[in-house]
Amino acid sequence: MYVPARNTIGTVLYPVAVSLIGLLAAGHLLGAPAGAETIPIDRIAHIHGVAVDPAQPSRLYLATHSGLFRGAPDGRATRIGSSTDDLMSFAVDPTDFDMLYASGHPEEGGNLGVLASRDRGATWERVAAGVGGPVDFHAMAVSGAEPSVIYGMFNGLQMSRDAGRTWLKAGPLPERTFALAASARDVATVYAAAMGGLFVSRDEGRSWDPAFMQPRPATLVEVTAEGRIYAFIYGVGLVVGDEPGTGWDVRSTDFGDRYPLKLAIDPGDPERIHVVADTGAILTSKDGGRSWGSYLGHDRETPELVAAARKTYEEYCQACHGEKGVGERPKDMHAQDQYGFVAPPLDNSSHGWHHDDGNLAHTILNGSPRNPRMMPFKDIMPEEDAKNTVAYIKTLWNFRSLACQGTRHMRCMH
Numbered sequence: 001m002y003v004p005a006r007n008t009i010g011t012v013l014y015p016v017a018v019s020l021i022g023l024l025a026a027g028h029l030l031g032a033p034a035g036a037e038t039i040p041i042d043r044i045a046h047i048h049g050v051a052v053d054p055a056q057p058s059r060l061y062l063a064t065h066s067g068l069f070r071g072a073p074d075g076r077a078t079r080i081g082s083s084t085d086d087l088m089s090f091a092v093d094p095t096d097f098d099m100l101y102a103s104g105h106p107e108e109g110g111n112l113g114v115l116a117s118r119d120r121g122a123t124w125e126r127v128a129a130g131v132g133g134p135v136d137f138h139a140m141a142v143s144g145a146e147p148s149v150i151y152g153m154f155n156g157l158q159m160s161r162d163a164g165r166t167w168l169k170a171g172p173l174p175e176r177t178f179a180l181a182a183s184a185r186d187v188a189t190v191y192a193a194a195m196g197g198l199f200v201s202r203d204e205g206r207s208w209d210p211a212f213m214q215p216r217p218a219t220l221v222e223v224t225a226e227g228r229i230y231a232f233i234y235g236v237g238l239v240v241g242d243e244p245g246t247g248w249d250v251r252s253t254d255f256g257d258r259y260p261l262k263l264a265i266d267p268g269d270p271e272r273i274h275v276v277a278d279t280g281a282i283l284t285s286k287d288g289g290r291s292w293g294s295y296l297g298h299d300r301e302t303p304e305l306v307a308a309a310r311k312t313y314e315e316y317c318q319a320c321h322g323e324k325g326v327g328e329r330p331k332d333m334h335a336q337d338q339y340g341f342v343a344p345p346l347d348n349s350s351h352g353w354h355h356d357d358g359n360l361a362h363t364i365l366n367g368s369p370r371n372p373r374m375m376p377f378k379d380i381m382p383e384e385d386a387k388n389t390v391a392y393i394k395t396l397w398n399f400r401s402l403a404c405q406g407t408r409h410m411r412c413m414h
């Protein structure tokens with residue numbers, strides 16, 4: 001479900017009773033001020049920036065078309081502060097987690113210039129207009145080597161050496177740059193993910209060299225505090241290198257026709273990374289990008305819960321749905337019996353991922369109205385077990401199925 005217009009996000013999207021429950025739950029769980037606006041993460045149309053909230057690493061800062069939100073794995077996003085501006089770029093100071101930067105444009109038109117918040121997004125102050133400003137940076141990066149150095153993208157690369165107060169024009173940028181990342185080791189080194197590939201500048205943006213051999217589109221680049229570089233190269237996959245970035249390890253290639261556009265690294269656990277896919281879905285990896293799960297519900301995907309759910313699956317479901325969800329007759333996807341279709345695959349190969357988590361759990365608990373063989377399990381297992389079984393089934397899915405799950409599958413049909 002997509003909400004393209006900014007002013008619809010803030011309006012009443014679901015019944016007051018539900019939102020009241022949401023507010024209470026959010027206020028309790030997230031420490032949000034009473035009255036803070038809470039919406040389902042899936043209703044956020046444009047996430048322009050994502051970062052882990054270091055104080056609560058399961059929470060994500062989401063810089064959106066209509067202000068800053070804090071998202072939680074339970075599927076809720078709570079507005080931080082009161083701004084509804086379109087935040088086109090967003091960055092957290094890697095050495096001072098209270099300090100945030102953003103840029104973009106306000107609802108009324110014009111540009112925001114460079115914004116800074118010293119209170120984790122509750123209030124913002126315009127610290128500079130930027131060169132040729134007010135600027136509307138579409139990418140921003142704070143140096144891990146020297147956090148008073150900030151890079152921003154607006155008519156080329158701009159640079160500040162004093163935490164955003166004054167800016168100078170640093171140089172040109174590779175054509176159609178999508179993302180910037182600053183080195184954690186060297187203050188003069190900055191990376192650019194661009195249409196023509198991944199590039200690096202080692203002289204504060206004056207000149208650029210390819211950082212990855214193949215000149216394929218790079219959609220994102222991020223650097224951890226330890227100097228590990230993550231980039232997504234279209235047609236190659238997620239690549240990882242250590243600064244100074246001369247050798248690359250291809251972490252995963254199994255993205256299908258989808259691609260991640262934004263990436264956030266948990267500063268407390270650099271193997272835990274989150275991406276926003278081109279479909280808008282948020283995915284989480286706990287192993288440095290080798291395997292992926294949905295951000296929503298990822299707290300349910302602990303090794304213990306998944307192992308228990310796998311046993312449930314093997315005991316109650318495998319006889320029909322096959323080992324690892326391959327389906328009853330994997331060679332004949334359209335096989336039928338007297339009731340209709342036989343038990344479909346629950347892995348990537350059929351359309352289980354067209355349903356959201358709630359629908360899948362509902363089918364498990366209530367059975368299928370079309371086929372009595374898919375019996376209701378509600379007298380056999382509690383709702384929690386059904387939800388955990390869904391989490392297990394989703395471990396059988398690839399990035400594409402996860403990125404396209406639920407209503408998003410409409411965007412994934414070609």
Ligand code: HEC
Pocket residue numbers: 312313316317318319320321340341342343344346350351352353355360363364368369370371373374375377389
């Ligand atoms: C006796 C065989 C059988 C067993 C056991 C069984 N299923 Fe099913 N399941 C089916 C059939 C047949 C369908 C197709 C129903 C239809 O066509 O509406 C189905 C459909 C489903 C669907 C919907 C898939 C889709 O793409 O719409 C889900 C989810 C599902 N089963 C999960 C489970 C889980 C989880 C278990 C174990 C707790 C389980 N099933 C046990 C036969 C079975």
